[in-house]
Amino acid sequence: MFTEKYKLEKFEDIIGQKDALYAILKWFDSWKPGDKALLLHGPTGVGKTSIIEALALEKSIDFIEMNASNYRSAKQIRETIGQSVAQQSLFKRGKIFMIDEIDSLSGSADRGGISEMIKLIRATGHPIVFTANKPFQSKLRNLRKYCKLVELRKLAISDIEKQLKKIVKKEKMKIERDALRELAKLAGGDLRAAMNDLESLSHKKKITADDIQLLGKREKAITVYEALSKIFKADTVLEARRVIGTVDKPPDELFWWIESNVMREYSKAEELAAAFDALSIADVFRQRIRNTHNWRFLAYMIDFMAGGVAVARRKKYFKHVHYQYPTLIATLGRTKRMRKEQHEHLLGLAKQLHCSTRKVRTEFLPYLKLF
Ligand SMILES: Nc1ncnc2c1ncn2[C@@H]1O[C@H](COP(=O)(O)OP(=O)(O)OP(=O)(O)O)[C@@H](O)[C@H]1O
Numbered sequence: 001m002f003t004e005k006y007k008l009e010k011f012e013d014i015i016g017q018k019d020a021l022y023a024i025l026k027w028f029d030s031w032k033p034g035d036k037a038l039l040l041h042g043p044t045g046v047g048k049t050s051i052i053e054a055l056a057l058e059k060s061i062d063f064i065e066m067n068a069s070n071y072r073s074a075k076q077i078r079e080t081i082g083q084s085v086a087q088q089s090l091f092k093r094g095k096i097f098m099i100d101e102i103d104s105l106s107g108s109a110d111r112g113g114i115s116e117m118i119k120l121i122r123a124t125g126h127p128i129v130f131t132a133n134k135p136f137q138s139k140l141r142n143l144r145k146y147c148k149l150v151e152l153r154k155l156a157i158s159d160i161e162k163q164l165k166k167i168v169k170k171e172k173m174k175i176e177r178d179a180l181r182e183l184a185k186l187a188g189g190d191l192r193a194a195m196n197d198l199e200s201l202s203h204k205k206k207i208t209a210d211d212i213q214l215l216g217k218r219e220k221a222i223t224v225y226e227a228l229s230k231i232f233k234a235d236t237v238l239e240a241r242r243v244i245g246t247v248d249k250p251p252d253e254l255f256w257w258i259e260s261n262v263m264r265e266y267s268k269a270e271e272l273a274a275a276f277d278a279l280s281i282a283d284v285f286r287q288r289i290r291n292t293h294n295w296r297f298l299a300y301m302i303d304f305m306a307g308g309v310a311v312a313r314r315k316k317y318f319k320h321v322h323y324q325y326p327t328l329i330a331t332l333g334r335t336k337r338m339r340k341e342q343h344e345h346l347l348g349l350a351k352q353l354h355c356s357t358r359k360v361r362t363e364f365l366p367y368l369k370l371f
């Protein structure tokens, strides 16, 4: 991945963030036990994690990294970090702790977790850095009192452009100048996103402004209602299947949206027949994915449920349609609790009867109901 291959390693690789780096160094160089921890915050993909990694490298100290989302209880934090925070480092080289993404400390453990972190800050013999996207949440209020806050900002478009240019050169890629600029803009200050976008186009002979425009469209999430309209009005299979990636609902769920709304859009019998034919094939692949977990079938499922449905239509409909929530999903939502209870009962029976829950449901339950 470009983000690994071109990851910043030394201070000289850092783009922008001058004030922040100065503040970080000032904090680090003067740090002694009892001082505040560092809370490095800012949007995603601007260097929080990698700048601290670079700091450890530049200062030749041990670097101990943990992700806050892995901790579920105060006890766990105590047991895993507590020890090493108090320990001397090997050969007295010094060390630095980074607790990444502190704002994602697992839900229920929040309170205990945060106060455990504060205990660490007060007891540690080594500097601790926390990183966060959203440092001003109320759950971090107490932690903030024990931290020096330093903000990393979104990167400037021109800075992102420069970095992309470097990669383009090293990878011997070809890209139109406008396209490069557009790509940098699209990232919205997030260098990781910019590098990932560039990588996604790296197979092209030459990247053009049109490629970037398509990418931009894909990036913007659309509502499921917009997606349905686009699929039903698409002219080609490709156009229709592309829509699927732009909605923030999984294809599995979109399948039901398409299935329950196609007859609101199409009105000719032949079109509906062809559309449902395509859906039935998509459904076969849907089941195969469920049964075999072979996700390669997903591409075919999408081809049929979006592309197949789109080309089932002869002419575009220009009427305004009120798409509706799929009844199946609504029913499943309403009956979720009941089904969970039912499943628990089935599990109980399955254990007693030494068979699968499916067998209980299909072969035993009908008789039990009769009794
Ligand atoms: N200011 C920067 N200078 C050079 N490279 C950068 C900079 N910011 C980010 N990068 C590069 O972008 C990628 C992601 O950076 P990093 O993981 O540090 O982001 P982050 O701020 O920790 O994001 P997140 O909030 O998602 O964890 C890395 O490859 C990194 O080298």
Ligand SMILES: [Mg+2]
Binding pocket: 048, 049, 050, 100, 131
């Ligand atoms: Mg990070």
